[in-house]
Each structure stands twice: as C-alpha cells, then as structure tokens.
Amino acid sequence: MGAMEYDVVVVGGGAAGLTAAMVLARACRRVAVVDSREPRNAPAAHMHGFLSRDGMPPAHLLAVGRGEVFGYGGEVVKDRVLGVERTPDQGFTVRLAEGPALTTRAVLVATGLRDELPEIPGVRERWGDDVLHCPYCHGYEVRGTAIGVLGGEARELSLHQALLLRQWTEDLVFFPxxxxxxxxxRERLAARGVRVVDGEVARVVVEEDRVRAVEMKDGREVPRTSVFVAPRFVPRDELLRSLGCAVGDNGWVSVDPTGRTSVPGVWAAGNVVDPRAQVITAAGAGSVAAIAINGFLVEEDVDRAVADYRVSGEMFSNLVERRVSEAVVGDRRHGLKAEVAGPQP
Incomplete structure (x- = not known):
C-alpha cells in the first residue's frame, strides 16, 4: 500500500466529486480528481437552490471548486477513465484514456447520469433553456407563465410534474x-386545474431562439413559453458495475448512507446512484462519502501500524534477549577462565 500514488482517486469532477476531493485534501490525504469536463448541467445558464450560490452559472461553480481543491494540495486531471481494476495488494489501478494509469487505495465514483430525452423536435435544441425538467431548479424563473408538460416514457414522473407545476402557474397544460x-x-388533473390536451405531440415550436408553442400531429398549436419534460435517467455507472458493485431492485448500484458500495474501498456519490440529487444534494453526498472514506483509510492505517508495532516489538524483544544471553554466556566464560587459572600469588 505504501507504493500507491494516491489515497483516493475521485472519478468525476462535478459537485459531488470536487466536494469530496476538497474534504479529503483538507484531511491531508493524497487525492486526485479525474474529470472529463462534461457535466450534466452544462446546458443550463444558471443553477438554483444552492445556498449562497443561487443563480451562479454551473461552470463557474466547478471552476471555483477546482481552485479550492488545488489550494489544499489536491490534483485535478482532465482525462477520461477507461477502467478501474483491483491490484494484488487490495488497492486499485485507474486506467486513463490519455495519461498514465493512477494507483490508489480507494476510489470514489461521481460520474453522474445522462438524461435520455424523448425524440421530439425542439426538445434537445432548447434543453436547459426553456425546455426543462426540475421545477425546484427552474420553476421560479417561469412562474406565472404559460407552461406545458410533455408526457414521456417516465410515466409516473410526467404525471407528478403535471400536478406539481400547477404550484408555479395557473396556465398549465399537460400533453399526455x-x-x-x-x-x-384525469379527475385529479382537472381538480388541480391542469388542462389536458390529448393527441400525439409533433414538435416543440421554436422561434427567435425561444419556445413559442407545442404543435400536435393533427396541426393544432398550443401556445407555451416553456415546456417541462421527464427524461429517462441513465446512470453513468459502468465503472461501478465492472468492479462488481451490487445493484438494487431498482436497477441502480446500491450504496449505504455514506455512499459505500458492496466492494471494499469503492464509494459512489451524486447522480450516479441518486437520480433525484440536485447540485447541493450531490455536494452534501460528496462530503459524507469523503468523511467515510477517510475513516476507512484510518482503519487501514491503524491496522498497518499495529502490525508494524508488533513486528518491531518482537524484534526488540529478540534483540534484548540475545544480548542478555550473550552477557550471561560471557560471564560464565569469564568465571570459567578465572577458576582454571586458580588463585594468583
């Protein structure tokens, strides 16, 4: 373990990964973050709900975070991780796409998820601007306006959005x-004051770089200024699965409250294991995981120190015993020589 370059390698440089790296660096751990610089929230101009950082551009938050990690002696490597494998001494080798492999005692995977959007023209083009998915992240900014909710593959989430967003506007249309x-x-939607427009959606109409309406396959247009859609959340958990981490009944990698997986030395935090985590939630999960990882490493350090202490203690005892034995033998030899020589005149 003494040959390991790092105590912890963090895979993913978002809010979860950078927060964990900063906490670990402040704990005087050798830590590196491998970041491909492809954050999930890159299309969004601003993030919300993060106390003291509300309205900050996501890229700015990450730049500040990288600077803080550097400031405490951590490293941030711009690269992509191709794989993580166990080493014979129970550490890990982290293989990179461009740089040399890294060796580490523990790994934190914070690779996030990807949003799989419905193949409706206009959705991807305006994603993160006025085509949105989280009311808590963006609902306030579109309050009181004409909002539409598009039904998608995530049936339950789509219906939840339709009922929830009525809280931000009286002009809400649900497109099943x-x-x-x-x-x-239908009764619940009507009682909530949500208008339902049936039929298949053809496209989200975009004019002058903004959403203008939702167009149906039969040609009808329903004027809207923003649209919410429920993506299918796909975790970027290939590394975790390749390491053999257990997967729960929900199809996501299982972790305990600290982010510990079923594989010793491997943790996960943020959207890769929690699709509902916002930026501030992911940052908190990163901090919790970092503290748990440091505790795990402390236990290893103590076990190793105890083993070394026992070996050194045994060596010291053997040395003392040998010297005492040599002294006793020497005394006996000295006495024997004196007896042979007899009394001196």
Missing part, C-alpha cells in the same frame, strides 16, 4: 402524448 390516462388521473 402517448400516455393513456385513467379516469382517476
């Missing part, structure tokens, strides 16, 4: 698209 609503669901 290919979702077949039950009578009870």
């Amino acid at each position: 698209n290919r979702i077949a609503l039950t009578d009870e669901e």
